[in-house]
Ligand SMILES: Nc1ncnc2c1ncn2[C@@H]1O[C@H](COP(=O)(O)OP(=O)(O)O)[C@@H](O)[C@H]1O
């Protein structure tokens with residue numbers, strides 16, 4: 001599947017096709033190393049081209065049906081946050097440009113993805129050696145954090161007060177790292193000590209402090225726009241461009257793909273919240289599982305038009321509230 005016309009909602013990009021070698025396809029983004037002559041003007045240092053496609057994943061399985069326009073919304077949101085983070089001096093980021101016009105003609109092939117299709121969905125970024133720890137910050141108790149708390153009273157070794165309900169707001173945001181696993185495997189929550197043994201304690205201290213600081217400022221801003229960022233995940237990497245810079249923020253930041261967004265109206269601890277983004281998708285998939293029609297293993301099922309539309313609407317709404 002390349003670029004296809006979604007029924008009634010414009011052209012989507014499921015998988016990019018460019019004249020650039022060495023693509024690595026993640027669940028959502030296609031990542032290309034960007035040679036110096038691939039941009040105008042020519043670039044210096046090691047750079048990557050990240051293309052946010054319209055793929056969507058749930059339960060770590062990529063669905064065969066694209067959500068047209070999702071890649072653009074994700075890029076708009078992520079770019080907004082990366083700038084927000086830099087402007088406030090919270091952390092350097094990998095963001096260099098989002099201008100598809102900067103790509104040289106030689107990046108494109110006949111029948112492949114066009115410059116127009118790339119507009120609004122690309123990030124030109126500093127290439128980094130990825131630190132293999134997912135830096136998760138939680139301000140509220142849900143998901144794997146809630147699960148762990150119910151059995152042990154703590155999350156990733158962070159002790160929490162007794163008697164917290166599902167989705168409760170935590171007294172303080174907590175840092176709960178996870179190992180970054182290969183495609184298809186689920187990430188695993190680890191203690192701060194275990195993460196430190198893997199990548200070094202000095203590094204982990206710095207990532208913890210930075211992640212918490214970004215979360216605090218971003219969550220306060222989002223709240224003023226009617227969105228609770230219940231939790232989120234950051235990735236960091238050490239630039240390989242010879243700058244000698246320490247860890248910088250890479251990947252996407254503070255999108256519905258990397259975070260739990262809840263509308264502030266209607267928030268009530270004690271039960272699951274309606275989320276902004278994948279709620280319809282997850283409910284649909286769970287209904288298939290309950291009916292014995294899917295087992296949460298790849299391949300994922302084709303999605304009905306109603307789920308595609310509802311999901312598009314939700315991503316758009318999150319984007320409008322935060323950036324609009
Ligand atoms: N600046 C960067 N340098 C190196 N790798 C990066 C950078 N930014 C993002 N990445 C990597 O690119 C990939 C983005 O694609 P994504 O679809 O999110 O993949 P995944 O399925 O691993 O989540 C991730 O593996 C991420 O670690």
Ligand SMILES: [Mg+2]
Pocket residue numbers: 026
């Ligand atoms: Mg990712």
